[in-house]
Every structure is written in structure tokens, then in C-alpha cells.
Amino acid sequence: MFGTHYRIERKSIALAVTIMIVASIGGLIEIAPLFTIDDTVESDPSMRVYTPLELAGRNIYMREGCYACHSxxxxxxxxxxxxxxxxxxxxxxKYDHPMLWGSKRTGPDLARLGGKYSDQWHTAHLKNPRDVVPQSIMPRYKWLSESQLQTKHLGDDLRALRAVGVPYTDAMIENASDDAVAQASPDDDTAGLTKRYGDATQIRSFDGDKATVSEMDALVAYLQILGKLSDAAHQPPPPKE
Known part of the structure; x- marks a missing residue:
């Protein structure tokens, strides 16, 4: 076996042809399943999109590097x-760009985190993790409560996501900034927000401070929606034909 390998190495053309053959086999194994992706990937017509506030929270989640410790x-x-x-x-x-599956778990997986804890728990945990989980090694993010959420760019964020297939409408893009503020301001008029994103939209002051819309509001809103954009994982499997 090794003799054949050594002989091929001494002949550049034979080595190049062998490399192409092996690479082609590997490529075929990787590419062929993609032709059946429509049959193998689940569908969920009722799947929600992120609201502007939740999307802002996701951006903060990525900005702070949370994905480095949580899958x-x-x-x-x-x-x-x-x-x-x-x-x-x-x-x-489906609507995650980029996806945040990850494999590093310094902290627990967050795929099903939405609704598991209260907003107050999340806010306290983010301000000082040791207050609720004494053994935690997670950094503090207290300043998020003191940082006002910047919303001017959210329409551009939605427009960019629509370009890669997320079904945001013109109305969603046009009202993105106002909708982000409305979701964290339950005392304001939120009819437009629910009309665009559905009655299931969580509307409340996520950080407990109704006076401002902070980055803490956005991050907690995002954490509370994880695993709740789709019910597909909780549905019984389809009957076998």
C-alpha cells in the first residue's frame, strides 16, 4: 500500500489526478445531500420573524460574544x-443570519431558554450573575441597563435580512425603530406592532424601567424568544407512509 503511495508521489501528473479523484469523492458526499434538502428539512408556515427589538437584542448578544460560551x-x-x-x-x-448553533458550553445551551425564567431573573443575572447563580463565572453586563438602545439603524438591519430571505415587509422595515420602542413601552400605542408581528408578540418593559428603552430591554427580549419562534420541535412526528 505504501509502495503505491510513494510511486504516485514521484509522478506529479499521477499525484494531481489522484488528488482530484479523492477530492471529487469527498465533494460528492458533501454536495449530494443538498439536492434533497427540500425533503429533509422541516417546514413551519407559521414561523415568526424576530421583531426589531428582539433582533437588536440578538445583535447585542453577538456583540458581547455570548455565543463564545453558550451554544x-x-x-x-x-x-x-x-x-x-x-x-x-x-x-x-431558518431566519438566523448568522446561525449561533455553536459547540462551546462554558455556560448552558440557550436554544430553549425563552420563558424559562422571568424578566427580573434575566435582568439580575445579566447585572451580576453571582446574585442568582453563585458559582457562575459569567462576566457582568450591568451597563446594558444604563445604555439607551440605538434604533435608527434597525430598518437597515431588517432590509439586509430581507435580501437573504427573511420575509420582512416594507411596513416592518419602515416602522422598525418605532416598533422597537413600542415593544418595550407597554403604556404606548402598540396596535401597529401587533398588527405587523402578531398578537403573540411579547410587549412589556423587559428591564423593569419604563422610562427608557435600554440595551438590557433588547437583550432580555431576545433571550425570552429563544425557542419560541416556531412550534415545530414540539409537534408530534408526521405518520409514516
Missing amino acids: QMVRTLQDEVERYGPYSLAVES
């Missing part, structure tokens, strides 16, 4: 399903 993908292992909930489906990341 967002429950694997199909029994212990993971028992700990975190139903394993993740591809459709649940």
Missing part, C-alpha cells in the same frame, strides 16, 4: 433532551 443547539442525545428540551430542528434557525 444554541440541543443535540439528539437523551441527556441533552432531558436537560434542555426537544432537540433542535433546522427550521428553527
